[in-house]
Amino acid sequence: MNITAELVDYLAGLSRLEVQEGDRQAMTAELERILAYMDVLERLDTQGVEPMSHVFPVKNVLREDEVIPSQAREELLAGSPAPDGEAFLVPKTVE
Amino acid sequence: MVLRELTALELGGAIKRGQVSIVEAAQAALDAVAARDGALNAFITVTGERALERAQQLQAGVKDADSPLYGVPMALKDNLCTRGVKTSCASKILGDFAPPYDAGAVERLARAGAVSLGKLNMDEFAMGSTSETSFYGPARNPWDLDRAPGGSSGGAAAAVAAGLGWYAIGSDTGGSIRQPASFCGVTGIKPTYGTVSRYGLIAYASSLDQIGPLCRDAADCAAVLDVLMGRDPRDATSLPGLRDSWSDSGPRVDYGHLLDGLTGDIRGRRIGLPTDCFGDGLDGAVRAAVMQAAEVLKGRGAELVELSFPVLPYAVPAYYIIACAEASSNLSRFDGVKYGWRAEKYDGLADLYRKTRTQGFGPEVKRRILLGTFVLSSGYYDAYYKKALQAKAVIKAAFDGAFQRCDLLLTPVAPTTAPRLGESLSDPLKMYLSDIYTVSVNLAGLPALSMPCGFDGKGLPIGAQLIGPHFGEGAILNAAHAFQLETDWHKRTPKGGDPA
Amino acid sequence: MTWETVIGLETHVELATKTKIFCGCTTQFGGAPNTHCCPVCTGMPGTLPVLNRRVLEFAVKAGLALNCSITRYGKFDRKNYFYPDLPKAYQISQLYLPIARDGAVPIHTDAGDKAIRIHELHMEEDAGKLVHDPWIDQTRADYNRCGVPLIEIVTEPDFRTADEVIAYLEQLKETLQYLGVSDCKMQEGSLRCDVNLSVRPLGSSELGTRTEMKNLSSFKAIARAIDYEARRQIERITEGKRVVQETRRWDENKDASYAMRSKEDAQDYRYFPEPDIPPIELSEAYLDGLRAGLPELAQAKRARYQADYGLPEYDCRMITSDKALAAFFEALVALGAPPKQGANWIMGEVLGALSARGLEPRDMKLTAPTLARLIALVSEGKLNRNTAVKVFEAVFDTDGDVDAYVKEHGLEQVNDDGLVREICAKVLAANPRSVADFRGGKDKAFGFLVGQVMRELKGKANPQAVNAILSQLLKG
Incomplete structure (x- = not known):
């Protein structure tokens, strides 16, 4: 897998991270090295193997549709870096 | 009676009998923290006042206590949510976040009369194998302060080894309980996926994370697991107990009886030694100690079975692909809006996100987020993520096959003993590869334990890993208990950070 | 050249459950900001989703009523993107194995009968509400709507006119209301619709470049937006310009749509199976039970x-x-x-x-x-x-x-013919001019006389009886 600086920038954009100019090259090389190692998986024959997302055959775990009292708002807002008493504040979102 | 020398169960017994008060026990633990944690940095937050208050309250109910661990002081890894107490995941990005809720496991411990001393250091978001990626500085190994205690539950292992509390609760996504337990010479178990509620455990990789204890010995582990295990309706992946009325099909677990099962009788138990786990890259002293452990078990009547485990090379790549993918999604919620830390200067929403996350996460976390984003991104999903899920299925099938031939597997926990601080950070890939013996267990959702089985030439502890089939906690703990009846490795205590 | 408009719809319908899809908070509309919230729906660390039984039931019922085949083994997936109305930064939705697929909705318009094919129906969670506050030039995030259960119903591009779209939505709304799975109140946002539209020369079998229109809050807006967008696309093509694949926002006040600022990056949602929710497996008995219970x-x-x-x-x-x-x-x-x-x-x-x-x-x-x-x-x-x-x-x-x-109020009808006859006679005697007018051929006078009788009887008389008796007396 050939990792380019453009790909690193694309991934950083998707994950809302900045890769500083000085770090880009190192990060590119590092990811390339790690992914090159991941390629050992290519040697494993997985023809016809169903991808396993859940390890147990547990299914249909459901809740009843019964109201549980909501949490006190001041507790939910207590940890916010920018609350205004009733909501979480963010910079203007542009539509 | 020297409290420091007691196990959690022994201390619980002494408390029950009135030989020692809960406040005395808590004070002794807090004194040990005050004396030694400056050097060890095992704690991120010490809640001394809370602990003493709680100890006092609990003392009033000691006569009616029904838990063998009632009143025993302990501590929690800092990725377990604690109501009103700072929960940081050892990350800058969580700031002084104090959740308005307790984790399911924390609630169960509280009901069993646990006294929490505080929150333990760890790798940031549990990503690391040395506890060096912590925003709060590295935790240190009490056997050698220049070495790492392992990770990610490094603070937990260091605390238990140094007597800063009688047991600790950690989490294990790819070995994060077992490997530090091994490096610090304590006993730690990661139970079957789904047996301990993950509600309130700040997720690293949801399909692999599991909570478990780090203790002085296997009996303490059994007692703590008896408290921790049980279905939680707030965690849909938590498994029903045999007595639960939950009607749907799926595995059921017999909860709460592990301690009763510790007979020490392992006659006829078939213990498998996967030859692939004893090959290249394994330190000679570690190999010798684990092989010796096998002989001890044989001496107690177990039968040793050699077998091959050819899927081993695929475990680390499959693990890192799945874990990083889930992490990239799980950690997206840390954005400076709802809780935690927000960058001081930013220009608009997109910049708020970028600055907060770039400055709030450490390099290893960012590396894994980028990796995870890559393996899920358009065009690469099939080659990496889907392939890893297939490898997971193959690895689980390989374990199923192995457990046809034996009852338990015995392997090393890690290829080496504790590394020097700083050694692993320079080479992430090398650090990932050191997880080779532990990660496959998480992929298959199996229970596994690490127990002290010797020391290397540098005086560092070595751990042996016992792996069981699903719900095989009882068999694993009984084998470890049998081993500990024959050996005293688990009774050795380190001096690191001890001013005395 | 004659042009054909090709339309497909994505409709989000809020389910009428008492609680949210993954936590026990109420779904009630309104409420002060962030008061219908808990650690789960505000995406606090360590919290986990647990599926509401009734959401599954309602989604399956909707699928059955829309003639879909129900997915017997289904899962949830995470759709990852950053936006302040989505506190986890991923929406739990269904991509790979939606709960229902391949349905059909019969519609009736002036042009005749037709069936609209349903591509798929899936369950997902709603996002929160963002309100800009111009005084502080910041946006407030309110998570009361976060985690309200939705089904998204995606049609094939089977519509050719706005009439067909409206007929389909009426039919959909009627069906879902009958099922009791949604109240489909557009004004409260419990039925929302995105329109995918392209144009092509009549007779062509290839699809043109489509645009997606959002913020359509009434059937009227949908119809106008469709007409507007079809005209706009045809104009562009006629002028030799290209239609750009984009998301457009309908502005009801201006009666026009405009392109939304494109997202900062390409839409790469990195879907993967939601590890926190075990799969859904539906038995034949479960489906039979729901089928039998369909109203x-x-x-x-x-x-x-x-x-x-x-x-x-x-x-x-x-x-x-x-x-x-x-x-x-x-x-x-x-x-x-x-x-x-x-x-x-x-x-x-x-x-x-x-x-x-x-x-x-x-x-x-x-x-x-x-x-x-x-x-x-x-x-x-x-x-x-x-x-x-x-x-x-x-x-x-x-x-x-x-x-x-x-x-x-003494309103019981007077059925005493004797009394009615007596009053009629009294009224005739008191209104000789009207009687003369009637006899002179002025039919209107009869109505006046009936009115007088009814007034005397305070409106309680049986009108038929009054008519009959009056005619009789006037003839006599």
């Missing part, structure tokens, strides 16, 4: 009303246009009201009273026994129709007691 839908009711009660198609459509109205009608009939009379009362007085008050049928206080009693009094000749309408108005808002009201 009779509007179409079936219409056919039955025509066949069993002989009601005109128009009446049937009116009454079944709303589930509560149809239920009200059926209750009237069950209480013995003649179907046609029941239908007339509903289409006339009931709908009139509701619309005058701006109420929906389900909000009506008036109960079927009350109206049935009123109808019975008319049929029995104890109340004349006009008086009955007055009584109706009096009892409508409180579901008052009809008999008590009639008695209290």
